[in-house]
Amino acid sequence: MRTVRMLAAAALAGAALLGPAAPGALADTPTPSATAGEEAGPTEAGTTFRTAAPFRPGQEATAQAATGDYLYWVFPADTGERPTVRATVTLPESSLRHGSATWRVDVYDGLRRRQACMYGAQSRTAPQAASSLELACVLRPVRAAADAWANDPLPGSYFVRLTVTGLPEEDLGQPFSARIGVDVSDRGGAYAADGALAAPLVPGATTAELAETEEEAGRRTAVEAAAPEDGWSSGWWSDRWIWTAAGGVLAALAGIGGYALTRGSGRPPRVPPAV
């Protein structure tokens, strides 16, 4: 693994010097996208972690349910991305409701650990007259690796849970609809950490050996099934390569400049014109 990464690094150092445009294309593993096509998101939501409805960043997942239900979706997030989860809840008719309701969106990682929101109204209270409600949660940027003891976001599946947390009891079980979307913004190399997981944090991920037997059996592995549109990135690319290479080039230029400065223009005055 390490050797492969080092070789890749060496190859890239050359690539970065020769053509700064190329690396973007190299950034992804050549894994073909297994399920392309379905552009619209799911129209149903799951009710547990196990039944969470999968969707991809950019898609809009919708669901119709009854207040009090716990709705689950799952989406993939890869290294260097900072996902923003947005939820719009169309509340039941206000004539049916008896008071204000507090709604909440929670995000869990592939290990079902709750993930903190950096910004965004994760929880909001809708007054009785309101007809809809918007919630948002901006996650921390996803890192390639973290300590086993840390709770940092890692590449893998992320679960979204939407529910009402506080409402008058007589308002339970009324129909509402929800729309969920995820935007990802690329955070660049600032969060590019060293190290990499062997498999993203996807429920059901298995060792390479078992994954291989799955593949032989013609089944998609859990990791592939949960992958983003263009597959999981290998994680070795970051703009740190460009910064470092550019730094090297500038240092070389500055070196030439410094050298030229000591030479002055033409020959040094104390050296005789010809020997």
Added chain:
Amino acid sequence: MITRKRLATGACALLVALTAALLPTSASADEPAAKESPKVELVLDVSGSMRARDIDGKSRMSAAKQAFNEVLDAVPEEVRLGIRTLGADYPGNDRKRGCKDTRQLYPVGPLDRTEAKTAVATLAPTGWTPIGPALLGAADDLGEDGATKRIVLITDGEDTCAPLDPCQVAREIAAKGIHLVIDTLGLVPDAKTRQQLTCIAEATGGTYTSIHRTEELSRRVRQLVDRAADPVVTPVATEGARRCADAPQLKPGLYTDRETFGEHRWYRVDLLPGQELRASVSISADRAVNDDYGVLLRAVTRSGREIVRGSEAGDGRTDVISTGLRYPKPEAEDADEDGKPAAETVCLQVSNSFSAPPAVKTTPGMPVELTVDIVDGPASASDVASFGLGRGWWLLGALVLAGFLAGLIWGWLSRWRLAVWRTH
């Protein structure tokens, strides 16, 4: 990564065969194993109160019939559907007889739509509301095989057959570990009905809906039946021990267990050097619990040293509370002569800090869902930054300065050397 996979497979072909044979559950962990088709039983209240004409100006019964007709038309092929009634036959006042009045109207199995519809058409609002006995009957109808099962209970009133608490009945059915979910629908429910139906739904991880219109009813029932058809992985029942030494050995997969308030449960997982253990646990609040709660998952060595823990706390209304941990075991320093390094036994301890008001029954315990995955270990990091590379204007400044100084010194040196060479 791929290169590594190939290498590993090449070297451990034997191991592959061995593990594949040993771990059949994990091999199919994310795929629904070839299994029985899902079963759904619709349980319809046909008690006298269903005569009330308050759903779109029609009686509750005719709304239910209309919804059933639409649902029966839309049942997915693979679903085995059955219908059970409660309070359909005995119109009298004898409570004892009224509370036994539940029968299977249409057996759980491949659906004959016309036959099922005819059976539903014969129903007329009649008797009592024995919800508890009906749920028990429905659970019996569904059987105890490995299929996913769902009961959809449609009623307009609370149970009239105390002391058998339908909510407790539901919890006990769920505790049998037969993967059963009860969804409840209340037709124009009053406060007590709502309370009872939410309790039943909560006890089994189901949903509760209140219905005021016919279209809502048919849409919701259709949705619930479709949900039953969604393939899901059914977890394997296990029973954690009080100590690690007696704990059950878990292979990668999905497990369920029950844990009461303040109880600890232990499980064991074998981990080879160079592998990473990923475990997550969810504890469902399937009854009324106090507002603040938490869960703790610890990975402990056999000698009792804590390796890593995952913990989570929360407050307010919730369905589950969950946490997870990962433990990458470093590669062995010295590979054994026999080639296969010894596996470490990792003990997993699951504990919870739920509490409940004194009126709430503590048995059976709350449902615990445990997932165990074993993957290859992560690539070790030699630096905080990716490959130890730098980034930012300070880096550029430092490099430029260093380059400039180096150029300057080199220039001076070569001038000095040139001067020395000239003078000699």
